[in-house]
Amino acid sequence: MKWYFVLQIKMLNRHLNDFGVPPALAYPILGLLFVLGSNFIFYSIESEYAVYVYLLVAVSTVLKLGEKKRNDFLKLSFTRKAYSKIRILENVLILTPFAIYLIYESEYLQILYLYLLGLIFSKFTVSTPSSFVIPTPFSKQPFEFSSGFRKTFYIYPVVYWLTYKSVEVQNFNLGIFSLLLLFFTLISYYTKMENQFYVWSFKYSAKEFLFKKIKIGVRFATLLSLPIFTTLCVFFTEFIVIVVVFQCLCFLYLIQAIIAKYSDFPKQINLPNSMIFALSLSLIPFVVITFRYFYNKSMLKLKSVLNDKH
Structure with a gap:
């Protein structure tokens, strides 16, 4: 043993x-x-x-x-x-x-x-029975949300329960924590790298591919976070500005995670880039610099795979 x-x-x-x-x-x-x-x-x-x-x-x-x-x-x-x-x-x-x-x-x-x-x-x-596939409200393409949701489905009842409890006990911080926990879960979906052939099969330019990923990611994140965002705005009206700020920051970090994912494609993101991303999470002004850094690196990697000459 x-x-x-x-x-x-x-x-x-x-x-x-x-x-x-x-x-x-x-x-x-x-x-x-x-x-x-x-x-x-x-x-x-x-x-x-x-x-x-x-x-x-x-x-x-x-x-x-x-x-x-x-x-x-x-x-x-x-x-x-x-x-x-x-x-x-x-x-x-x-x-x-x-x-x-x-x-x-x-x-x-x-x-x-x-x-x-x-x-x-x-x-x-x-x-779970091998013939049973947990249904998701997400499409199969891109795979991040449908695959990630099936692996972390048990987290969602916890997240929404925390939001409910925040209203019941009038604890605004608990509500914000539930929002952060949700987006931390969503960001984790972008730690899994797809096969290079999967990316190559798309008939997009590097810019179109990246922006399509961002568009779908933001749309699905909005769908999942809307109940929390709405609840906090309705029951904590005195903190509505703070709720909006946190929601915007969460979207910003989600977009950064999507872009950073491809900075070392087709390999997993390396240690230096992981540390840069982690640093941007703790220092908000640093996001402005790192956002451009990850975007340029990802565009360079994706162009080589998608044969994008522009």
Whole structure:
């Protein structure tokens, strides 16, 4: 059983190296991002509800480990006893950083709930019938939203529930958090790179291809964010300007994510460009510079694939 966890670490390190990030650098950065994200949840939401949102985020990280195909493979590779130990240890290891932060927040009772939920989820697998495809309100082309929606469909009830709770308890920050969580999910759809042939098959210029992607992305994002935006504007009229500003910023970052996706096409976006994109998320004025940078790089890469001579 020990070799399984050693293998997982080696595979993770190899993925990081392939991405261009030395593990010695990646782990501290991930740790810092984890702390910043945890702080954001606890200090942007009233403490009474922040801990429940935090538990929800924590538990959602172990849901992927319950995927049926993955667990079928584990059951074939290990005895029943070893399989149970692996599933429990995996959940415990992933949830431990959340538990450490809960200690920092003096939420000791919630740690018990956290590990209890982890233990319960280790006993279940998540599966859907192979013949059943989760329906989406999005077209198959481009693939980002239809594919991404099927993988993250469980997040949407959570997002809209947080919006509802923000109105119920009159917590504007919780409503803004739900909007940011939605757009963070949408931006994640553009981390998956399509095959070069798929892009080449379009009869567009590089500019037309990029703007079509942006147009569709903004349209679908508007469809998904409209309930949150409308609710916040209606029930928090005194903060309507702030809501509009956050909505516009979310669209700006979504567009930047779409453009940045192709900056190293057909390869995944590399470490330097990933860091530039992350920096633009934290420094709003920096977006003006990075937007043009990513646009020029993406146009150059797409022109070579689409045979665009203009």
